[in-house]
Amino acid sequence: MARTVDENPSLELGLDFSNTVDWRNGEKRADSLATFSSLVDWSIKKGIIPSDEAPSILRRAREEHAEESALRKALQLRETIYRIFSAVAHDEHPSVEDVGILNRFLSDYPVSSSIIRTGEEYGWATVPGKGAEGRMLWPIAKSAADLLTSDQLGRVRECANEEEGCGWVFLDETRSGTKKWCSSTGCGNRAKVRAWYERHERAHSHASRVS
Ligand SMILES: [Zn+2]
Incomplete structure (x- = not known):
């Protein structure tokens, strides 16, 4: 049976x-x-592929000695997505080279569309054309391309925890559009704790100065 991919992955998949x-x-x-x-495990977790497909993907990659090159491609895509959206988050244009790499990923894994019947219904099936990793990387590249061309682009942020080099990128879905941290329990909490200590220390040294 033809394995299909989601033609319309979430806008956040690439950022994730x-x-x-x-x-x-x-x-x-x-x-x-x-x-x-x-990479296969992560793709299952994100619903890109069903878990029962993992053995065949792993076997195919092993047989084709493609594990290393597939992982290398995945990491190249990941770093490109980061650079593109980090630039966007800092109100800069992504580099022509990075957009070119993203375009190459979109065209390297050509998809074919056809109609399939599932039960009583008919639907579009999209099947990526090549490589064990294409099943996983195409939806990720597509998500990044969809986000880059969407009206949500202005909501892309990079976590403000630069001190520790967090580097997570996310979509700010708050109404006010002022989300700064990747998570309020992670970096946001650390920032709050740090601010508290700084205030505390200032107050403390001030107190010791006047005494
Ligand atoms: Zn963070």
């Missing part, structure tokens, strides 16, 4: 993919995509 590395720009950098199978 970018966020598979923690502390991207900091000393604690931690990459959760260390192997091809971690």
Whole structure:
């Protein structure tokens, strides 16, 4: 049976993919995509592929000795998505090179569309044309392209925790459009704790000065 891909992935899928590395720009950098199978696991978690398809994707990549090159491509896509949306978040234009790389990903995994019957209904089926990784990377690239061309682009932010080099990018869905941190419990909380300590220390040194 033809395996289909979601032609309209969420606008955040590409950003989520970018966020598979923690502390991207900091000393604690931690990459959760260390192997091809971690890419497959992440894709299952995100609903890009069904879990029962994982064995065949892994087998195909192994047989074609494509695990390393597929992971390399995934990381190239991820870093490109980060650079594009980090630029956007800082009110800059992404570089021509990065948009070119994204375009290459979109065209490297050509999709074919056809009509399939599922039960009593008919629907569009989109099947990416090549490579074990195409099933996973095409929807991610498509999501990034959709976001880049959407009216939500002005809501892309990069976490304000530059001190520790968070580097997470996200869509600000608050009504006020003033979301600064990737999460209020993560970086936002750390920033609050830090501010509290700074205030506390200032108050403390002030107190010791006057005494
Ligand atoms: Zn953060």
